Amino acid sequence: MARLPKLPNLLERKIYKTGQTRGADDDQIFQNRVGRNSTVLIPFPVWVQIPALHTIKYENGFIVLVNPRDFFKVAKGDISAHGLEIGRNALVFYERRDEWLEFHPDKYGFKPPTSRIAPLGGQYVARIANTTAEADERINIGYTSTGLKGAGIRLYEYADTGALGTTRIQLEAVFWHAVDAVEKMRAAGMTEDQIRLRRAAVLDHAAKLGLLDYDQLVGARILNADREVVCPLCLEPISVAGFLSRLPQASGRERHDLTVTEINLFHIQELGYGVFNHRPYNLGWGHHHCNVVCKDSGIHPTLEWMASVMRRNGMLN
Numbered sequence: 182m183a184r185l186p187k188l189p190n191l192l193e194r195k196i197y198k199t200g201q202t203r204g205a206d207d208d209q210i211f212q213n214r215v216g217r218n219s220t221v222l223i224p225f226p227v228w229v230q231i232p233a234l235h236t237i238k239y240e241n242g243f244i245v246l247v248n249p250r251d252f253f254k255v256a257k258g259d260i261s262a263h264g265l266e267i268g269r270n271a272l273v274f275y276e277r278r279d280e281w282l283e284f285h286p287d288k289y290g291f292k293p294p295t296s297r298i299a300p301l302g303g304q305y306v307a308r309i310a311n312t313t314a315e316a317d318e319r320i321n322i323g324y325t326s327t328g329l330k331g332a333g334i335r336l337y338e339y340a341d342t343g344a345l346g347t348t349r350i351q352l353e354a355v356f357w358h359a360v361d362a363v364e365k366m367r368a369a370g371m372t373e374d375q376i377r378l379r380r381a382a383v384l385d386h387a388a389k390l391g392l393l394d395y396d397q398l399v400g401a402r403i404l405n406a407d408r409e410v411v412c413p414l415c416l417e418p419i420s421v422a423g424f425l426s427r428l429p430q431a432s433g434r435e436r437h438d439l440t441v442t443e444i445n446l447f448h449i450q451e452l453g454y455g456v457f458n459h460r461p462y463n464l465g466w467g468h469h470h471c472n473v474v475c476k477d478s479g480i481h482p483t484l485e486w487m488a489s490v491m492r493r494n495g496m497l498n
């Protein structure tokens with residue numbers, strides 16, 4: 182694509198960051214704010230249950246995490262029947278103190294890893310919560326240093342470079358369908374010409390890549406029947422102001438708008454293990470609050486839950 186007029190920085194960053202993971206804290210095994218094409222962590226039971234996972238070519242590899250009891254008791258120290266080898270593509274993952282004591286890594290000469298890519302340089306990783314007892318301090322071992330924080334990302338967060346590119350293009354194309362996109366981009370400093378050029382080029386590019394199928398976008402609740410961007414849960418048309426809430430108000434527009442709600446990336450189907458949810462036609466823009474509400478259960482179960490709350494409150498029959 183020819184060089185296009187730039188988007189306001191905040192918006193550019195917001196779209197770029199959709200390709201990164203988030204929501205993991207320092208004590209977790211997961212990496213935070215890294216590309217979705219990073220090393221994937223797969224729990225051993227999931228690996229065993231879903232053979233289709235074995236043939237996927239993850240761009241930065243994968244690590245299967247095996248619970249100590251599964252490894253030492255059930256598998257008797259041998260998981261080669263599952264195509265796995267501790268230290269190469271699998272690690273023993275300690276999360277419970279009783280297992281840490283019973284199967285202590287020192288007994289087996291286990292070391293923490295030094296790499297996310299095979300060979301891993303070690304055999305185990307530990308993230309064990311502290312308890313009220315003073316002797317029971319938190320145990321964080323393996324992938325804790327600044328340059329190597331977190332072992333990898335959640336399986337369902339994974340997207341390859343191709344999907345990262347197409348989802349970003351689709352998300353910008355969708356953005357340009359917001360009711361006030363043109364007006365707000367003008368206020369944020371883009372000229373009329375720049376807006377027209379960028380919008381037309383992005384929509385054209387998206388259409389050519391098959392990313393602008395309106396039936397699918399509407400069906401997925403990303404746009405409404407009028408082709409406006411809506412929050413996938415509450416279906417309210419999205420104001421672009423929510424993308425730029427930290428942007429200084431453009432001159433002559435100092436009026437403080439209290440109704441501005443933060444807009445976030447919204448995964449339409451929050452899927453479990455075995456399916457990747459970061460893909461075209463599964464990503465929209467929605468209210469931060471709505472996103473939090475339906476994060477784990479998904480849109481339809483959340484709507485049913487909301488209806489039951491309304492009914493119990495006598496606000497719905």
Ligand SMILES: [Zn+2]
Pocket residue numbers: 412413414415416417467468471
């Ligand atoms: Zn909403």
